[in-house]
Amino acid sequence: MQKMDIGIIGGGQLGKMLIEEGLRYNITFATLDSDANSPASAISSEHVTGSLQDAMALKILAEKSAVSTYEIEEINVTALLDLQKQGHAFVPAPESLQLIKNKGLQKQFYGDNHLPTSAFVVVKNVHEWKSAIIEKLPQCIGGKIVAKLCEGGYDGKGVSILKTDEILSGAAEIPFEGPCVLEEFIPCEQEISIIVARGLDGEVKCFPPVEMDMDPVKNLITYQICPAQISDDVLNKANTIAVDVVNKLNGYGLFAIEMFITHDNKILINEMAPRPHNSGHHTIEANYTSQYEQLIRILLKKPLGDTDIIQPSAMVNIIGANNFSGAYVLQYEKELLQMQGVYIHMYGKKESRPARKLGHITIMASDMEALRVKADKVLTMCEVVAL
Numbered sequence: 452m453q454k455m456d457i458g459i460i461g462g463g464q465l466g467k468m469l470i471e472e473g474l475r476y477n478i479t480f481a482t483l484d485s486d487a488n489s490p491a492s493a494i495s496s497e498h499v500t501g502s503l504q505d506a507m508a509l510k511i512l513a514e515k516s517a518v519s520t521y522e523i524e525e526i527n528v529t530a531l532l533d534l535q536k537q538g539h540a541f542v543p544a545p546e547s548l549q550l551i552k553n554k555g556l557q558k559q560f561y562g563d564n565h566l567p568t569s570a571f572v573v574v575k576n577v578h579e580w581k582s583a584i585i586e587k588l589p590q591c592i593g594g595k596i597v598a599k600l601c602e603g604g605y606d607g608k609g610v611s612i613l614k615t616d617e618i619l620s621g622a623a624e625i626p627f628e629g630p631c632v633l634e635e636f637i638p639c640e641q642e643i644s645i646i647v648a649r650g651l652d653g654e655v656k657c658f659p660p661v662e663m664d665m666d667p668v669k670n671l672i673t674y675q676i677c678p679a680q681i682s683d684d685v686l687n688k689a690n691t692i693a694v695d696v697v698n699k700l701n702g703y704g705l706f707a708i709e710m711f712i713t714h715d716n717k718i719l720i721n722e723m724a725p726r727p728h729n730s731g732h733h734t735i736e737a738n739y740t741s742q743y744e745q746l747i748r749i750l751l752k753k754p755l756g757d758t759d760i761i762q763p764s765a766m767v768n769i770i771g772a773n774n775f776s777g778a779y780v781l782q783y784e785k786e787l788l789q790m791q792g793v794y795i796h797m798y799g800k801k802e803s804r805p806a807r808k809l810g811h812i813t814i815m816a817s818d819m820e821a822l823r824v825k826a827d828k829v830l831t832m833c834e835v836v837a838l
């Protein structure tokens with residue numbers, strides 16, 4: 452049986468964009484997703500319909516593929532570890548995924564390796580919250596804590612910012628039942644992300660940092676700009692930390708490291724992802740090598756590409772409106788298509804739902820000032836409406 456060059460576990464938009472980049476090189480892909488019409492499976496050469504928790508489905512994908520990667524964390528890691536033992540190749544390694552997909556283990560890894568991150572404590576259930584806060588996070592009393600479900604949260608779901616006193620007095624309900632990380636709330640100046648590529652031979656390249664603006668209600672990135680507006684000193688320190696994280700993990704593949712920059716220019720790691728990341732969408736048009744191409748190069752053992760930017764860029768997510776679910780159109784598509792340096796990506800999701808990521812728009816301009824003007828305009832034009 453002729454194997455596919457690359458297997459992708461998960462059929463979402465990140466997988467779709469990975470395939471789009473690979474098609475330029477005539478690379479063949481197999482995908483695994485429970486939906487045969489998912490964004491990536493619609494354009495892959497072969498598709499396996501099955502759950503990402505199903506060991507048999509994962510085995511079928513691995514057997515079809517020379518090497519496999521993933522575009523989502525919610526995968527049966529035990530099955531991946533077994534398949535790896537049987538000789539199937541996964542990049543990043545299942546061990547990296549195992550550590551990263553559990554926010555408790557991930558935080559512990561930063562702590563154990565003296566990597567800068569906010570103070571935290573891991574709790575197993577609601578009964579442990581109060582004593583854990585009093586013993587491990589006394590500095591948060593009178594202030595705020597951030598609670599994160601260890602497993603299963605994504606895009607801000609499973610994250611809750613809470614007033615510590617209300618939790619201690621019982622005035623506020625504890626929002627999560629299962630194991631959680633409780634961490635110190637970090638009032639920050641900026642949130643940045645650095646995508647680090649590390650080849651199988653240990654070659655490392657960082658993409659220039661991006662800076663995000665968050666929607667405090669949806670907890671989604673609304674606007675992202677590259678390069679991040681930070682000093683050379685912060686840039687150097689952030690790059691050093693990001694590379695240190697991946698080296699200490701002994702990670703191979705692509706890793707997005709999200710960091711907070713505090714008002715006094717301290718850098719603290721928020722979290723990382725072992726896959727292409729929302730904060731790297733702009734690299735398709737705005738960098739010499741995109742994050743997706745970089746991952747393909749790693750998977751196929753080719754030299755890493757140049758990560759420099761071609762022009763400053765911004766990225767805006769196209770998100771499902773709150774007032775409807777169903778078929779949709781991009782309301783201002785015509786006007787957007789008439790703008791120079793504006794690139795629309797639609798993920799091919801059949802239905803819009805509130806807060807669902809349906810696509811994104813990359814905006815490029817020759818300087819930061821022109822970029823902001825254009826991006827602000829695009830931000831008002833990225834709504835979808837019912838068809």
Ligand code: ADP
Pocket residue numbers: 569597599604605606607608609610634635636637638642665670709721722
């Ligand atoms: P997700 O994995 O769902 O994206 P994150 O851990 O990135 O969740 O948290 C979502 C957002 O919540 C962050 O981007 C940040 O704006 C805010 N946040 C998370 N942790 C902290 C913290 N310790 N202090 C302040 N804000 C935080």
